[in-house]
Amino acid sequence: MSRSPSPRFIVQQHDPAAARRRLLFVVVAWLATLAFAALAGWFLARSPVIGPDPAEHVRLQDENETLKQRVAVLERADQVDRVASSDLQQTLREREEEIAGLRTDLGFYARLVGGGARREGLAVHSVHVEPVRDSSAWNVVVTLTQNMKRSQSSEGRLQIAIEGVANGQLKTLAWTDLGAGNAAGLPFSFKYFQRVPGTVMLPEGFTPNRIKVVAEATGGGGRVEQGFGWSEAQAAEESSNVQQ
Known part of the structure; x- marks a missing residue:
């Protein structure tokens, strides 16, 4: 028994309402997409930009x-x-x-x-010499002592002479040759000891090697003369001018 051939066409009933519903759905979906995009753009525009705080x-x-x-x-x-x-x-x-x-x-x-x-009269304890910067002058400090007359002052004057070499010859400069400004000598007055300061000028080309001090007290207080090597006088310590 032979089968009937399958139909080539399917006949469906046309439904205009369903077609309108599909079209309406597409339109609504498209409008919703546009609304979402617009809302997202507005939100991004309103959001603050993350960055450093100016106040901070x-x-x-x-x-x-x-x-x-x-x-x-x-x-x-x-x-x-x-x-x-x-x-x-x-x-x-x-x-x-x-x-x-x-x-x-x-x-x-x-x-x-x-x-x-030990009791002793007027004596020269030490001599200190020191050059004056940028000059040919020398500062001299002579320390005198005496303990023979403890209740009395020893007063007088001292002079200095300097021995050395000039132009290959030995030469002695007296007190008046040293330009000290006081021809009579440096005054002193003390009971026990005193450091007597002064300044002398050495001529150009003169090399000193020895210094001699002559001190004489008035009223029979005695006279003393003592020499010191120049290098010894340079090495001697200088203290403050103490008078007793």
């Missing part, structure tokens, strides 16, 4: 300037401390030198006036 930036700048000022103040304080420390160390060194000089003076004074000290 200003605050950080102010804090940075404050820190820089503090660092500058600390550096300046450190510099002042270093200078002050250096000045203090220099002052301490000077005070130590002064104390050492005073101790030397005290020991010298104790030996001079102590009960066991």
Whole structure:
């Protein structure tokens, strides 16, 4: 028994309402897409841009300037401390030198006036010479002593002469040749000891090698003459001008 052939065409009933519903759905979907895109753009436009806060930036700048000022103040304080420390160390060194000089003076004074000290009249204890910078002048300090007359002052004058070499020959410069400005000599007045300062001028080309001191007290107080090597006088320590 043979089968009937399959139909080539399917007949469906036309539904205009369904077609309109499909079209309406497409239109609504398209409009919804446009609305969503517009809403997304508006939201992005309204959102703040993420970045540094201007107020915070200003605050950080102010804090940075404050820190820089503090660092500058600390550096300046450190510099002042270093200078002050250096000045203090220099002052301490000077005070130590002064104390050492005073101790030397005290020991010298104790030996001079102590009960066991040997009685002696006017004497030249030491001579110190030191050049004056940028000149041919020399500062001279002569230390005189006496403990023979403890209750009386020894007064008088002293003169200096310097022996040396000039133009290959020995030469002695008297007190009047040294340009000291006081032809009578340097005055002194003391009970126990005194350092008598003065200044002399040496001529150009003159090389000193020995210095001689002549001191004479008035009223029969005695006369003393003593010489010192020039290098010895340069090495001698100079203390303050103490008068007793």
